[in-house]
């Protein structure tokens with residue numbers, strides 16, 4: 001165990017947060033897709049911002065976040081798969097983004113400045129790491145005087161929805177949960193009812209899921225399964241054992 005008794009650990013564990021990835025939604029009907037996800041019980045909407053340079057795909061930017069913000073008050077969890085995240089902070093603040101996740105691989109030299117500006121703009125700050133990046137790289141960002149609020153462990157190579165979950169990434173999740181029991185730990189890529197147990201028992205509490213939610217007959221049922229997976233693991237504290 002990470003220290004402290006079980007009750008104390010239960011108290012500090014972060015809430016489950018289920019975040020459908022809008023990359024798998026119908027972009028032509030983004031506002032109604034967002035409303036539908038809210039009705040289905042989603043906590044956050046995960047917005048994948050890709051620049052066609054850091055990853056081989058091009059998606060949306062601040063103008064789309066600004067348009068969507070007029071239709072929803074939900075937490076807009078923006079994942080920046082871009083080479084120069086600093087260039088996006090001010091526009092996303094103005095657009096009404098709620099969270100800003102940058103990749104540590106492109107922020108080795110300026111993550112302190114990035115976190116400062118993200119938080120000064122009123123957003124939550126998070127750092128993501130690609131499958132090939134060792135987890136130790138993000139420790140200083142969590143231990144800093146102005147820490148990130150969340151770590152996103154990518155469970156696929158960033159760029160596209162519908163890829164296969166990488167179970168090897170669960171070692172990173174478990175290392176983070178044991179070292180930082182209070183931390184929001186997000187996983188993204190290949191999550192759904194068949195993989196949630198692995199992620200949740202390793203210690204993930206923020207679950208991003210695209211194709212498993214939008215491709216389901218019963219998206220609300222999938223969201224509920226994901227939440228139950230996290231709640232079950234948190235109730236048993238399986239990740240500390």
Ligand SMILES: O=C(CO)[C@@H](O)[C@H](O)COP(=O)(O)O
Pocket residue numbers: 021023024046048079156157158159160161162163188189190191208209210211212
């Ligand atoms: O960031 C990404 C991909 O780079 C994700 O958010 C995907 O959109 C998740 O999609 P599924 O793997 O759940 O289909």
